[in-house]
Amino acid sequence: GAVVSQHPSWVICKSGTSVKIECRSLDFQATTMFWYRQFPKQSLMLMATSNEGSKATYEQGVEKDKFLINHASLTLSTLTVTSAHPEDSSFYICSARPGLGGREQFFGPGTRLTVL
Amino acid sequence: SQQGEEDPQALSIQEGENATMNCSYKTSINNLQWYRQNSGRGLVHLILIRSNEREKHSGRLRVTLDTSKKSSSLLITASRAADTASYFCATDSLSGGYNKLIFGAGTRLAVHP
Numbered sequence: 001g002a003v004v005s006q007h008p009s010w011v012i013c014k015s016g017t018s019v020k021i022e023c024r025s026l027d028f029q030a031t032t033m034f035w036y037r038q039f040p041k042q043s044l045m046l047m048a049t050s051n052e053g054s055k056a057t058y059e060q061g062v063e064k065d066k067f068l069i070n071h072a073s074l075t076l077s078t079l080t081v082t083s084a085h086p087e088d089s090s091f092y093i094c095s096a097r098p099g100l101g102g103r104e105q106f107f108g109p110g111t112r113l114t115v116l
Numbered sequence: 117s118q119q120g121e122e123d124p125q126a127l128s129i130q131e132g133e134n135a136t137m138n139c140s141y142k143t144s145i146n147n148l149q150w151y152r153q154n155s156g157r158g159l160v161h162l163i164l165i166r167s168n169e170r171e172k173h174s175g176r177l178r179v180t181l182d183t184s185k186k187s188s189s190l191l192i193t194a195s196r197a198a199d200t201a202s203y204f205c206a207t208d209s210l211s212g213g214y215n216k217l218i219f220g221a222g223t224r225l226a227v228h229p
Contacts, residue, residue: 032214032215034216034217036219041224042221042222043204043219043220043221043222044159044204044219045219046216046217046218046219049212049214049216057212057213057214091156093158093159095217097215104164105208105217107158107159107161108158109157109158110157110158112156
């Protein structure tokens, strides 16, 4: 089956630093990748959609300068949380859709970010 | 953004009982999917039902879809303690030029031995 990995699985950082999270599709090419954020005991909120080689499309209310997304290849998307603050502490989950018009979406295991 | 709501928000039952969770959504969809998430872990895909389907089964799971009411239900029969998790519906629909998966609020299920 299609596998999506995330790295790191957890990270603790100091307030004001930037953190990069990687999302990789291991055995398929992902034209489109998605980033979600999940606060404790809440649902997944879609942050942005990224297509390989183009700028990400951010959902309403998500600061694009705060959450930098790069989808440089068909197997890798990165999310950088810039100048992280404690309120950015959350569970970040990526997902990937293979090919063009693919319906299935495969999820990574998530990255837990804690900002002190 | 969230597509809709799920109810109940929390459900507590005994092993062997059936658990029913409902999901409502707002826009037209391509398909609707159900996921499970154990506390602090990743998502597990359970079942996908297309917009032209009304019912689907997978093992102890039964999903219904009523597009006229924009609602779906997930039934878990003969529940087990291991079914304890959060369950989310997610609608796959075209938005802003992309097919996106938008999640409902989720139901936290607790199955007691």
